Amino acid sequence: MADAARGKPMPHQGIFEPWTDPVAKPLIQFQNVTKRFGDFTAIDDLSIDIFEKEFFALLGPSGCGKTTLMRMLAGFEAPTTGTILLAGDDISPIPPNKRAVNMMFQSYALFPHLSVYDNIAFGLKREGMPKLDIHARVEEMLRLTRLERFARRKPHQISGGQRQRVALARSLAKAPKLLLLDEPLGALDKKLRQDTQFELMDIQEKTGTTFVIVTHDQEEAMTVASRVAVMDEGKLIQVSTPDVLYEDPRSVYVADFIGDVNLIEGKAKPSGDGIDLHWAEGQPVLHCKTAKPFGEGQTCHLAIRPEKIAIHSQEPEARNKLCGKILDIAYLGNISTYHVELPSGHVIKAQSANTRRIARRTFTWDDTVWLSWTDTAGVALER
Amino acid sequence: MRRFSWFNATSLTLGFAFLYLPMLILVIYSFNESRLVTVWAGFSTKWYGELLGNELFLDAAWVTLKVAVISSTIATVLGTMAAYVLVRSGRFSGRTLFSGMIYAPLVMPEVITGLSLLLLFIGIGLDRGVLTIVLAHTTFSMCFVSVVVSSRLISFDRSLEEAALDLGCTPWEAFRLVTLPIIAPAVISGWLLAFTLSLDDLVIASFTAGPSATTLPMRIWSSVRLGVSPEINALSTLLIGIVTLGVISASLVSKRNLMRQQQDEQTAARTA
Numbered sequence: 001m002a003d004a005a006r007g008k009p010m011p012h013q014g015i016f017e018p019w020t021d022p023v024a025k026p027l028i029q030f031q032n033v034t035k036r037f038g039d040f041t042a043i044d045d046l047s048i049d050i051f052e053k054e055f056f057a058l059l060g061p062s063g064c065g066k067t068t069l070m071r072m073l074a075g076f077e078a079p080t081t082g083t084i085l086l087a088g089d090d091i092s093p094i095p096p097n098k099r100a101v102n103m104m105f106q107s108y109a110l111f112p113h114l115s116v117y118d119n120i121a122f123g124l125k126r127e128g129m130p131k132l133d134i135h136a137r138v139e140e141m142l143r144l145t146r147l148e149r150f151a152r153r154k155p156h157q158i159s160g161g162q163r164q165r166v167a168l169a170r171s172l173a174k175a176p177k178l179l180l181l182d183e184p185l186g187a188l189d190k191k192l193r194q195d196t197q198f199e200l201m202d203i204q205e206k207t208g209t210t211f212v213i214v215t216h217d218q219e220e221a222m223t224v225a226s227r228v229a230v231m232d233e234g235k236l237i238q239v240s241t242p243d244v245l246y247e248d249p250r251s252v253y254v255a256d257f258i259g260d261v262n263l264i265e266g267k268a269k270p271s272g273d274g275i276d277l278h279w280a281e282g283q284p285v286l287h288c289k290t291a292k293p294f295g296e297g298q299t300c301h302l303a304i305r306p307e308k309i310a311i312h313s314q315e316p317e318a319r320n321k322l323c324g325k326i327l328d329i330a331y332l333g334n335i336s337t338y339h340v341e342l343p344s345g346h347v348i349k350a351q352s353a354n355t356r357r358i359a360r361r362t363f364t365w366d367d368t369v370w371l372s373w374t375d376t377a378g379v380a381l382e383r
Numbered sequence: 384m385r386r387f388s389w390f391n392a393t394s395l396t397l398g399f400a401f402l403y404l405p406m407l408i409l410v411i412y413s414f415n416e417s418r419l420v421t422v423w424a425g426f427s428t429k430w431y432g433e434l435l436g437n438e439l440f441l442d443a444a445w446v447t448l449k450v451a452v453i454s455s456t457i458a459t460v461l462g463t464m465a466a467y468v469l470v471r472s473g474r475f476s477g478r479t480l481f482s483g484m485i486y487a488p489l490v491m492p493e494v495i496t497g498l499s500l501l502l503l504f505i506g507i508g509l510d511r512g513v514l515t516i517v518l519a520h521t522t523f524s525m526c527f528v529s530v531v532v533s534s535r536l537i538s539f540d541r542s543l544e545e546a547a548l549d550l551g552c553t554p555w556e557a558f559r560l561v562t563l564p565i566i567a568p569a570v571i572s573g574w575l576l577a578f579t580l581s582l583d584d585l586v587i588a589s590f591t592a593g594p595s596a597t598t599l600p601m602r603i604w605s606s607v608r609l610g611v612s613p614e615i616n617a618l619s620t621l622l623i624g625i626v627t628l629g630v631i632s633a634s635l636v637s638k639r640n641l642m643r644q645q646q647d648e649q650t651a652a653r654t655a
Contacts, residue, residue, distance in 0.1 A: 096545070096548045097548050097549070097552055101549075102549055105546055109545065111561055122560075126551035153651075156644060157647040157650065162651075174551070
């Protein structure tokens with residue numbers, strides 16, 4: 001998880017933040033949109049703004065409504081109540097074939113009876129574009145997606161990764177204002193998926209198109225997106241940049257959904273610049289710096305990422321420290337995750353980078369170790 | 384290697400003999416010199432010559448062909464439409480009733496279908512002839528088309544149509560440019576099925592045909608009642624030949640397509 005946040009080349013970072021600009025006009029606005037299928041509420045009174053040139057990710061478990069949201073943008077579903085504005089216009093009455101929105105389907109939906117070339121040209125021909133222009137545009141798309149050699153092939157004559165690129169080229173060919181990507185990389189294997197993520201970001205930057213991607217893979221969302229919307233049961237839980245989502249989740253749900261986390265539940269007691277957390281009989285009180293007001297005795301969840309917990313063989317000098325026994329070690333190559341069992345029965349995960357060769361590792365099973373972290377490492381959450 | 388066993392060999396021989404001996408006898412006797420069907424008098428193709436000169440048979444063949452082509456074409460259009468509606472419109476009230484009504488003619492005794500159509504045509508005062516046979520054949524064969532086409536449509540990836548709409552097609556264009564080419568094999572086999580059913584039909588045609596139109600099965604049936612002539616043997620042999628040729632070429636074409644597809648997929652996997 002930590003790698004996705006780390007390896008992120010974002011040239012616009014710090015500059016491209018239209019969502020913080022009060023005068024910026026959003027490209028897409030969902031205003032109190034609700035969608036019901038019979039008794040089932042797929043989208044529940046949802047409002048969201050998406051800005052031009054954004055790479056916006058909808059992230060959530062399956063059945064959370066993210067695909068419904070995207071299908072409403074494409075025009076395959078109409079909201080039960082509420083309005084969706086595209087560049088200021090209500091798009092509800094516009095059928096999908098008249099929208100300046102294109103979609104890349106999860107199954108790619110390539111037309112099996114047409115060649116790669118004709119698949120890409122399909123939308124342009126529908127527009128009634130002159131033949132020469134179509135040719136130029138298709139060639140451009142083939143170059144962009146590095147498919148020149150496969151133009152004459154049929155979809156079943158190319159590999160999965162190539163099909164994925166054809167689907168992308170086809171949906172980009174009409175130069176839509178908005179491109180929707182429905183789990184675009186789901187069918188690819190891990191290595192190819194990672195390469196393709198960077199390719200997608202590259203293409204998004206080159207074309208300047210607004211991308212909205214639906215995914216259930218949080219690593220993918222964090223890698224590609226400028227902002228991520230975490231959804232659950234038809235509601236938006238949090239919309240933030242990936243780093244804020246990871247470092248400053250606003251609820252236990254988000255903290256738990258994004259990456260690996262230790263959640264310690266206890267009663268809060270305001271103290272100095274934050275709170276003291278009383279969480280288990282006989283265990284030391286933990287301190288966490290927070291600006292949120294917690295009342296005396298209020299239930300509080302301390303969320304702390306494993307990589308922010310240091311592991312020691314001797315008792316360290318630190319404000320927050322716990323002693324326990326190593327229960328399990330997950331060796332992942334670059335890092336190891338230690339599961340440390342406290343005398344109270346809680347298991348805390350701590351991660352450390354394997355900067356040394358494995359033969360010289362300090363800790364092993366059943367060792368008694370100390371865990372420590374700073375006042376600012378964790379986040380205090382009300383729910 | 385499986386070992387030879389007398390039991391297997393016998394059942395195989397008997398089975399095939401049961402299926403094909405009658406046809407074989409028919410084919411052999413179509414080349415009989417004699418007018419008597421059961422007495423072999425030497426090889427000759429003269430009955431084929433006579434057949435080509437027999438106006439009654441040629442007329443009947445022409446009527447049958449006309450009826451088969453027209454009725455199977457209409458049945459294909461209607462059956463495809465019905466299948467599309469049934470598969471695509473999801474749940475609507477009366478759906479079960481509607482689909483049941485489409486498939487009912489599959490199990491309806493032909494005599495009932497023929498009789499009810501006859502009563503209808505008399506009731507509305509429609510003169511019986513080619514038109515009434517076409518209508519009758521369309522009625523009973525469209526449900527076969529609808530069964531074949533809907534089984535293909537069920538496995539059809541709906542996002543293909545959505546993709547077409549997304550790329551600027553109207554719903555009709557999406558059907559014409561994407562759905563139809565993809566389900567074409569099923570539509571074609573539906574048409575062929577309707578065509579052979581119509582060629583084959585005796586019962587319903589007998590009810591709905593008038594004096595002006597007689598189909599080949601009706602003609603064969605009525606002349607057999609006056610005694611089997613070698614001419615009929617020749618005609619049947621021709622029909623068997625046409626059907627065999629059709630079946631063999633269809634299976635060859637589909638086998639070649641399958642092999643080509645597999646080859647393509649292997650190449651794709653290699654170049655990936």
